[in-house]
Structure formats: C-alpha cells, structure tokens
Amino acid sequence: MTNVEFFHYLLLLICGASALTWLAERIAIPPAVVLLFGGCVIALAGRRVPQTDPALLLAAIMPPLLMSSAFYTAWKEFRDGLGTIVSLVLGAVTFTTVAVALTVHAFNPALPWAACFTLGAIVSPPDAVAAKAILQRYPLPARLVAVLEGESLVNDASGLLLYQMAVSAALAATITWRSGTALFVTLMLVGVAVGLLCGQAMCWVLPRLREPMLGIVVTFVMAWASYGIADALGGSGVLSVVTCGLVLGIRQHRVFSADLRIKAKGTWQAVVFVLDALVFIMIGLALHEILVRVNHESALVLAGLRVALPATAAAIVARLVWVLAVIWLPGRLRARRTGRPAWSFAEALVMGWAGMRGVVSLAAALALPESFPGRDLIVFSTFVLIIATLVVQGGSLAPLIRWLRLRPAARHTMSEHEARAHSFGAALAVLNAPGKRLPQIPGDKRERLIAEYRARVSANQDAHLTGAPRIEDRAQLLRVELDLVGVTRNALLDLHRHGRVDDAVLHRLESELDFEEMRLVRLLEP
Structure with a gap:
C-alpha cells in the first residue's frame, strides 16, 4: 500500500x-x-x-x-x-x-x-x-x-x-x-x-x-x-x-x-x-x-x-x-x-x-x-x-x-444561577462605585450599564430563589432573543446579498452574532 x-x-x-x-x-x-x-x-x-x-x-x-x-x-x-x-x-x-x-x-x-x-x-x-x-x-x-x-x-x-x-x-x-x-x-x-x-x-x-x-x-x-x-x-x-x-x-x-x-x-x-x-x-x-x-x-x-x-x-x-x-x-x-x-x-x-x-x-x-x-x-x-x-x-x-439508581451527589455549592448572580453583582458594585478600576464615562452611559447589570443580577437571583416557574419565564425570553438573533442574521445576509455590506463587515458582525447565539443557547441548556 x-x-x-x-x-x-x-x-x-x-x-x-x-x-x-x-x-x-x-x-x-x-x-x-x-x-x-x-x-x-x-x-x-x-x-x-x-x-x-x-x-x-x-x-x-x-x-x-x-x-x-x-x-x-x-x-x-x-x-x-x-x-x-x-x-x-x-x-x-x-x-x-x-x-x-x-x-x-x-x-x-x-x-x-x-x-x-x-x-x-x-x-x-x-x-x-x-x-x-x-x-x-x-x-x-x-x-x-x-x-x-x-x-x-x-x-x-x-x-x-x-x-x-x-x-x-x-x-x-x-x-x-x-x-x-x-x-x-x-x-x-x-x-x-x-x-x-x-x-x-x-x-x-x-x-x-x-x-x-x-x-x-x-x-x-x-x-x-x-x-x-x-x-x-x-x-x-x-x-x-x-x-x-x-x-x-x-x-x-x-x-x-x-x-x-x-x-x-x-x-x-x-x-x-x-x-x-x-x-x-x-x-x-x-x-x-x-x-x-x-x-x-x-x-x-x-x-x-x-x-x-x-x-x-x-x-x-x-x-x-x-x-x-x-x-x-x-x-x-x-x-x-x-x-x-x-x-x-x-x-x-x-x-x-x-x-x-x-x-x-x-x-x-x-x-x-x-x-x-x-x-x-x-x-x-x-x-x-x-x-x-x-x-x-x-x-x-x-x-x-x-x-x-446511581445519580450525581446533591449539590453543596452554589447553583449556576446563584454563581452568575454573584459574579454579575461584583461588576455592578464596581459600576456603582467608579474609581480607578474603570475609565470615566458619561453618566447616562454608566446608568445604562448599571441597568443592564441589575437586570442580569435580578434575573439570575429570581431564577435561583423562585425555582422552575421563574426559570421557564426567563427561558421564554431567551428563546425570543434567540429568534431575534436569527432575524438579525437574515437581515445582515440580505444586505450582503445586495452588495450593501462587504465580506469583512459580514464576517465581523456574523462572528458577534455567533457568540451571542452561543451565549443564549448555553443559557437555555438545562
């Protein structure tokens, strides 16, 4: 051979x-x-x-x-x-x-x-x-x-x-x-x-x-x-x-x-x-x-x-x-x-x-x-x-x-939602007390960031504390966001198909959408 x-x-x-x-x-x-x-x-x-x-x-x-x-x-x-x-x-x-x-x-x-x-x-x-x-x-x-x-x-x-x-x-x-x-x-x-x-x-x-x-x-x-x-x-x-x-x-x-x-x-x-x-x-x-x-x-x-x-x-x-x-x-x-x-x-x-x-x-x-x-x-x-x-x-x-009937042992550590809320909470604390760790930004932009991180902390805390019903509500929102990523991707491809966006911009924006889709899919995993 x-x-x-x-x-x-x-x-x-x-x-x-x-x-x-x-x-x-x-x-x-x-x-x-x-x-x-x-x-x-x-x-x-x-x-x-x-x-x-x-x-x-x-x-x-x-x-x-x-x-x-x-x-x-x-x-x-x-x-x-x-x-x-x-x-x-x-x-x-x-x-x-x-x-x-x-x-x-x-x-x-x-x-x-x-x-x-x-x-x-x-x-x-x-x-x-x-x-x-x-x-x-x-x-x-x-x-x-x-x-x-x-x-x-x-x-x-x-x-x-x-x-x-x-x-x-x-x-x-x-x-x-x-x-x-x-x-x-x-x-x-x-x-x-x-x-x-x-x-x-x-x-x-x-x-x-x-x-x-x-x-x-x-x-x-x-x-x-x-x-x-x-x-x-x-x-x-x-x-x-x-x-x-x-x-x-x-x-x-x-x-x-x-x-x-x-x-x-x-x-x-x-x-x-x-x-x-x-x-x-x-x-x-x-x-x-x-x-x-x-x-x-x-x-x-x-x-x-x-x-x-x-x-x-x-x-x-x-x-x-x-x-x-x-x-x-x-x-x-x-x-x-x-x-x-x-x-x-x-x-x-x-x-x-x-x-x-x-x-x-x-x-x-x-x-x-x-x-x-x-x-x-x-x-x-x-x-x-x-x-x-x-x-x-x-x-x-x-x-x-x-x-x-062998199953993984009961969890003695933080749940995924609790850990995520704690991690986002650390970032929120820094936003609320800006200093040398973050560059100076206008107040309206900082408030927008604070609102975003508060929403992340709140969503994960609710999912951890209230259990299955709140998790399902959050999952519905994530599925909607995932559908919107698909809509955004189709619109981007249409722009490229009609010659209004070049390949470099297409690949860069598509990469961002890929990461966003990966994030949403990961959050939807049981």
Missing part, C-alpha cells in the same frame, strides 16, 4: 467512524462498542488492511487524547480521591496481574509462568481512552468519575513496570526487586518532572502569543513533545502528558484568553473525536493480524480461548474483589468510627465494573518480540479481553447505573 493509498484508506476510516458514531447515537449503544465491531468487520472483509506499528500508535494518537482527558479532569475531586486512585493504581493493578497469571496457568499448565505474568501485566491497567469514551455518557457522581478517569490516566507506571519485569524474566534477563523499584521510581519521577516543566513552559508561552491559532498549535505540539521527551529520558510518557494536561487545566483560566479558549475548545473537540474513533476502529483492525496467524496455525483459536476466557474472567473478578474488599468495606468501617463519608455500595460496584481495557493493552501485546514464548496466545487473549470488557462491561454500564 503506497502512502497515497494509505491516506485515502485513513480518510475512509474517518468517514466510516463518523457514520458508525451517528448510528450508535441513534440506537443508544456506546459508540466505542459500535466502532470496535466496525473495525472487526473491516478486518474480516478487507484484504488490504495496513499493519500499524504499536509504538507509532501510542506516540501519535495517545498524547492528544490523554492531554484532553487530563485538561478537563476535575482537580478538586481528583485530589480528594487520591487515596483511592493510588489504591487502584498500585494495589488493584498488581492484584489483577497476579490473579490473571495464576488463573491462566491453572487452565494452561504448559504455558510458562513468565508468559502468564506478562499477559496479566498487559491487561491489568484500565485504559484512559476507553474509560473516558464510556463514562462521559452517563451522569455519575463527580468524585466517582474523577477517580475512574484519574486511575486510568496514571496507572501506566505500575502496569509498565510489571510488564517490563515479566518480559525480562521470559527473555532470561536479570532483574531484581531493587532494579525493579528503581525502574518504577524513574518512570514516575521523570514522567512527572517532564510534564511539570512542559506545563509550566506552556503557561509561560501561551499568554505571549497574540494569534490564537499559534496557541492551539502549541498545545498539540506540547502534547506530543511531553510524551516524546519523557520517553527518551526513560520516564513514563503517559504520566508526562497527564501531568502537563493537569497543570494546564488548573491554570487555564489565567493563561488562556477568551478567544483562544473558544477556538481551542472547538479544535480539540474535533481532533479528539477523530482520534477517539480511530483508536477503537484500529483495535478492531488488529483482528486482521490475528486472522493471518490463525491461517498459519488453525489450533490457535481453541488454544487462545483456553487462555483468553479464564484471563477475562479473572481480570473482571479481581478488580471487583479488590474494590469491594480493600476500598469499600474498610471505608465503611472507618466511616462508622470517624463519621467521614465513604463510598456507597452502588458507587463501589460501578467502580469495580468500569474496568475497560483498550489500545494501551493491545499496543503492549503487539510490541512483544516475535520470539517471546506464547506471543500469539497473548495477543489473541488480549484482543478477546478488550472486546469482552468494552462490550460486556461498557455496554452494561447504563443498565447497571439505572438499576442501582
């Missing part, structure tokens, strides 16, 4: 991913599941499926997805749930690795222990992309989402350490607990340090760029740069990107201009959608390589299922056992003594069930050397396990959440 043919193939994949995502929304199935099956169908029907380098997949596609997930992580909930995240990252990953290895070896005694532990290490950490793709569709408590996404973002170090130790043992390389600990610390410290430096560099550079497009390019470049630099220095590229994204997400409100924030959000949403869809299609396309192996060795399927099915069951059960026995039960016991809120059983059950695996596990399996013992079985088993967790766990999350 030539480079041009590969480019056309990639375009067809993107078009297919868009169509499958639209279909998934129409039939109320997680898009990740539909995309996965779409990739499998292409792998089964296609004769010319390009082989993908797993290292390229991780280095090219994963950094923007990780940066986006980290950027929008709720920092407060992430920090409050750090103890649980550490328990999952260190304890659950290790426990799952051991459980999978013991179970697989029990059903397949001929398979070397090193191969069993390698498979366990490959499938033990949940995947950040898979977790984000599935969880963002369901209204869950904020702290639960933060823990699940936070775990999947930072469990790379522990999973990679166990993976490297198992591979070294299988290839007769010498590795001790001391060298393993040093490797783990290096992965974490170098990854976090590089991420912090890259994040701080972005916080310094972005405010000094006047052109928003340059700022957007810098955010993408830094996602790949932070991954590549950390990887070249022997650290965790995933941890580096995540740390960089967290730093930028925490400081975005001071670093990003309004123009950059609006344009960057739209650009990143489009790119992340394409990459997200390609990830799950490429997981399905990996079936092509497996089928090639099967054609050469027909017994691979039965042998692979004897490995894959016990591994899948062990991975799912081990995570549930760890969450319930190590996180939920001790937390309930501590809550009785200290009175501090603990995880509910419903939250713990969803936490244990939401352990989807994805592209990181597949890339690790495909990266095994050709001479690795049991490589074909490991790749096949990893693929089956990914399919099972995405389809079974990801597809059943919505019914499970509905059955458990």
